[in-house]
Amino acid sequence: MAEDKYVNGVNVDQLMRTIEQIKNDPEIARFRFRATNRWVEGTYNRATIKDFYGACREDDTRSPMTFEIDEPPLLLGADRGINPVEYLLIALSGCLTTSLIAQAAARGIEIRGVQSRYEGDLDLRGFLGISEEVPVGYQNIRVYFSIEADLPEEQKEELILLAQRYSPVFNSIAKPVPVSVQLDGK
Amino acid sequence: MAEDKYVNGVNVDQLMRTIEQIKNDPEIARFRFRATNRWVEGTYNRATIKDFYGACREDDTRSPMTFEIDEPPLLLGADRGINPVEYLLIALSGCLTTSLIAQAAARGIEIRGVQSRYEGDLDLRGFLGISEEVPVGYQNIRVYFSIEADLPEEQKEELILLAQRYSPVFNSIAKPVPVSVQLDGK
Numbered sequence: 541m542a543e544d545k546y547v548n549g550v551n552v553d554q555l556m557r558t559i560e561q562i563k564n565d566p567e568i569a570r571f572r573f574r575a576t577n578r579w580v581e582g583t584y585n586r587a588t589i590k591d592f593y594g595a596c597r598e599d600d601t602r603s604p605m606t607f608e609i610d611e612p613p614l615l616l617g618a619d620r621g622i623n624p625v626e627y628l629l630i631a632l633s634g635c636l637t638t639s640l641i642a643q644a645a646a647r648g649i650e651i652r653g654v655q656s657r658y659e660g661d662l663d664l665r666g667f668l669g670i671s672e673e674v675p676v677g678y679q680n681i682r683v684y685f686s687i688e689a690d691l692p693e694e695q696k697e698e699l700i701l702l703a704q705r706y707s708p709v710f711n712s713i714a715k716p717v718p719v720s721v722q723l724d725g726k
Numbered sequence: 727m728a729e730d731k732y733v734n735g736v737n738v739d740q741l742m743r744t745i746e747q748i749k750n751d752p753e754i755a756r757f758r759f760r761a762t763n764r765w766v767e768g769t770y771n772r773a774t775i776k777d778f779y780g781a782c783r784e785d786d787t788r789s790p791m792t793f794e795i796d797e798p799p800l801l802l803g804a805d806r807g808i809n810p811v812e813y814l815l816i817a818l819s820g821c822l823t824t825s826l827i828a829q830a831a832a833r834g835i836e837i838r839g840v841q842s843r844y845e846g847d848l849d850l851r852g853f854l855g856i857s858e859e860v861p862v863g864y865q866n867i868r869v870y871f872s873i874e875a876d877l878p879e880e881q882k883e884e885l886i887l888l889a890q891r892y893s894p895v896f897n898s899i900a901k902p903v904p905v906s907v908q909l910d911g912k
Contacts, residue, residue, distance in 0.1 A: 549768030569850040577819035579840035582735030609820030624821035630773040633763035634795030635810035654765035664755040677897030684910040711863030724870040
């Protein structure tokens with residue numbers, strides 16, 4: 541058997557095989573991701589990631605990874621971790637980057653480097669219940685990409701459009717996602 | 727001067743002073759959070775958090791914190807970090823927890839412990855461009871809270887409602903946020 545072809549470090553042959561498998565059996569495409577969180581003190585809490593479900597089976601092979609979450613002193617914390625809205629920008633950054641690289645790889649476009657920066661505006665009057673008029677969440681988020689590749693500007697523009705279109709986190713933020721919150725065991 | 731009062735590790739007096747200051751000058755409430763990301767290889771990239779703007783000034787006091795982002799082998803990665811949609815659940819977990827604790831603190835309600843777990847359903851046919859009908863982002867997210875406190879069930883229910891209402895990340899996911907993506911320097 542010939543070796544798999546890689547573009548941008550992405551195994552394009554595995555990607556194409558996965559797409560064919562899913563076309564035959566959409567159940568393979570159903571994933572369930574999970575996190576747990578334990579409050580420590582004040583604005584300080586800790587999240588853990590371990591198992592997930594996907595491709596018709598539970599995956600429990602990863603060691604647990606923990607993440608510290610806190611606020612800066614200005615927001616009543618002690619910087620024992622970065623804050624939740626910063627984790628949201630990390631999620632967005634990882635997803636847009638991977639989405640861009642995968643779209644380029646699927647088209648055989650070689651990329652040398654990708655950097656991006658993220659800015660999100662938040663008006664604390666929402667969180668603090670001071671105003672009902674300002675959004676509680678981010679008012680808006682701006683993303684700026686730098687792509688190193690032998691490509692005309694318009695093809696770079698097309699790549700960042702594709703990155704958005706097929707990014708799960710971008711679409712989870714730009715479009716509403718139903719989130720249900722309840723007491724455990726109810 | 728009397729010492730500040732703490733509830734659940736939250737400086738409630740500082741919280742109330744902040745609210746009064748913001749009522750007098752809403753500019754204090756305007757925050758801007760930031761992240762940067764650099765692609766490494768394939769599905770592997772790295773995000774960095776450092777500075778932010780808030781309370782009318784730049785804050786550059788924190789050391790840079792980096793976060794590794796990758797996919798499991800099943801999704802063409804090598805587990806060099808957790809994946810973007812898992813970071814989204816971390817963001818949500820930290821925000822709902824802090825929001826719940828702050829709302830309880832503001833009402834003088836003492837909490838002994840809070841744990842929560844998160845499940846998000848994702849159909850990869852969106853990301854892979856196989857179906858235009860399934861959402862590219864999370865189809866839905868379920869959150870389950872356990873609260874240790876001397877409170878009747880209905881007051882715990884009220885706390886998880888308040889946590890959602892005033893959580894910036896919850897509102898950034900449950901409601902649409904405008905996200906603009908462009909090439910840097912354009």
